[in-house]
Amino acid sequence: MTADEAADLIEAIAIRQDRTAFAALFRYYAPRVKSFVIRGGCDAESAQEVAQETLIMVWRKAATFDRQRAAAATWIYTIARNKRIDQLRRSDKPAIDTEDWLTVFAPEDEDADRSVLAGQTYARMKDLMEGLPPDQIAVIRKAFFEDKTHTAIATEMGLPLGTVKSRIRLALGRLRQALEKEDEEKR
Amino acid sequence: MSGHPAPDELLLDYAVGALPEGPALAVAAHVALDPASRRMVDALAAAGGALLDGEAATSLEERTLDDVLGRLDKVPVEPGPQRNLRPVGPDWAPLPLRPYLSQGASWKRVFGGFEEIRIGLQSDTHRVSLLRLQPGQGLPVHRHVAAEYTVVLQGGYSDGRGSYSVGDFALGSGETEHEPVADPGEPCIALIVLEEPIVLTGRWGRWINPLLRRGWI
Numbered sequence: 001m002t003a004d005e006a007a008d009l010i011e012a013i014a015i016r017q018d019r020t021a022f023a024a025l026f027r028y029y030a031p032r033v034k035s036f037v038i039r040g041g042c043d044a045e046s047a048q049e050v051a052q053e054t055l056i057m058v059w060r061k062a063a064t065f066d067r068q069r070a071a072a073a074t075w076i077y078t079i080a081r082n083k084r085i086d087q088l089r090r091s092d093k094p095a096i097d098t099e100d101w102l103t104v105f106a107p108e109d110e111d112a113d114r115s116v117l118a119g120q121t122y123a124r125m126k127d128l129m130e131g132l133p134p135d136q137i138a139v140i141r142k143a144f145f146e147d148k149t150h151t152a153i154a155t156e157m158g159l160p161l162g163t164v165k166s167r168i169r170l171a172l173g174r175l176r177q178a179l180e181k182e183d184e185e186k187r
Numbered sequence: 188m189s190g191h192p193a194p195d196e197l198l199l200d201y202a203v204g205a206l207p208e209g210p211a212l213a214v215a216a217h218v219a220l221d222p223a224s225r226r227m228v229d230a231l232a233a234a235g236g237a238l239l240d241g242e243a244a245t246s247l248e249e250r251t252l253d254d255v256l257g258r259l260d261k262v263p264v265e266p267g268p269q270r271n272l273r274p275v276g277p278d279w280a281p282l283p284l285r286p287y288l289s290q291g292a293s294w295k296r297v298f299g300g301f302e303e304i305r306i307g308l309q310s311d312t313h314r315v316s317l318l319r320l321q322p323g324q325g326l327p328v329h330r331h332v333a334a335e336y337t338v339v340l341q342g343g344y345s346d347g348r349g350s351y352s353v354g355d356f357a358l359g360s361g362e363t364e365h366e367p368v369a370d371p372g373e374p375c376i377a378l379i380v381l382e383e384p385i386v387l388t389g390r391w392g393r394w395i396n397p398l399l400r401r402g403w404i
């Protein structure tokens with residue numbers, strides 16, 4: 001499913017509560033959210049629940065989705081992330097939802113050519129993630145999907161903490177470079 | 188772009204939801220004020236989206252979709268974002284901070300002559316305050332036992348490490364000792380998130396530290 005197709009489906013849900021659009025989105029994303037949550041150490045049953053809750057939240061919040069601010073996958077990722085945290089009942093975790101960042105928190109004056117930007121950023125990040133060397137992607141995936149501290153990742157992978165930190169730093173460096181490249185192209 | 192952004196690793200922890208409430212609030216306030224950091228957080232969320240999209244699909248039981256479709260009628264649908272509706276709160280408070288200030292918080296003068304608003308979190312792992320210093324006013328020299336996150340919300344301050352202005356993020360850790368002084372101009376307002384009480388190292392320290400440790404002041 002392309003980013004545009006997914007965004008069209010979310011908008012169809014927002015505008016006319018389109019159940020066919022919802023079903024299509026569900027068939028694509030629910031199994032992926034389930035995989036994502038299983039990676040975090042959840043059992044299949046809880047992961048299924050998180051996937052369901054995530055897609056119900058997509059239905060509920062469809063009107064707040066703004067394709068100019070975030071790609072559909074990005075938005076669904078942040079919802080799934082919050083749902084997984086709820087599921088783990090970590091009471092020390094933030095009540096601050098990053099999905100709000102993608103909708104209401106961004107200041108108005110930044111909106112110029114934002115539509116191009118959100119799509120470009122997503123496409124660039126997708127290329128970047130697909131092109132990361134295996135050792136970096138393994139660490140980054142753990143950071144994203146398992147919500148683990150660097151120390152926990154190091155212990156689990158049997159790596160020295162310094163190695164985990166430097167792999168994360170390398171991956172973040174590539175991400176920064178990609179953003180800078182984007183800025184240059186805009187000029 | 189501010190001169191002192193939050194480190195990328197911390198922005199990553201924020202974007203993936205790995206930070207406890209206190210530090211998450213500090214990063215959220217910084218990100219609200221710093222376009223470059225906001226861009227990085229957006230990019231990190233996009234990377235999360237890309238990873239999600241690239242996941243192999245785990246099979247779901249066939250009836251799962253039917254179950255969910257059956258539940259949708261009872262799900263209240265939220266209206267679209269009302270961007271012009273700004274939550275109430277003082278001008279200097281970035282949006283993520285405003286819900287925490289809703290119970291009519293007011294400045295209280297504390298020892299050392301500066302003013303403070305204490306912010307209550309849902310969790311009590313961190314001590315969160317807003318400090319207000321008049322121009323030229325300093326905090327007593329102190330060191331940190333653990334991490335301290337500072338975000339400047341109005342005015343600015345300087346210490347041995349540099350000058351910090353609106354949106355800047357400072358991460359104090361461990362044994363570093365510093366003595367911040369508010370810059371001339373407007374009063375300096377900063378959000379401070381502490382993992383552990385600070386230790387005063389000046390001449391009043393031995394009297395005040397026990398009170399700080401107990402959270403009395």
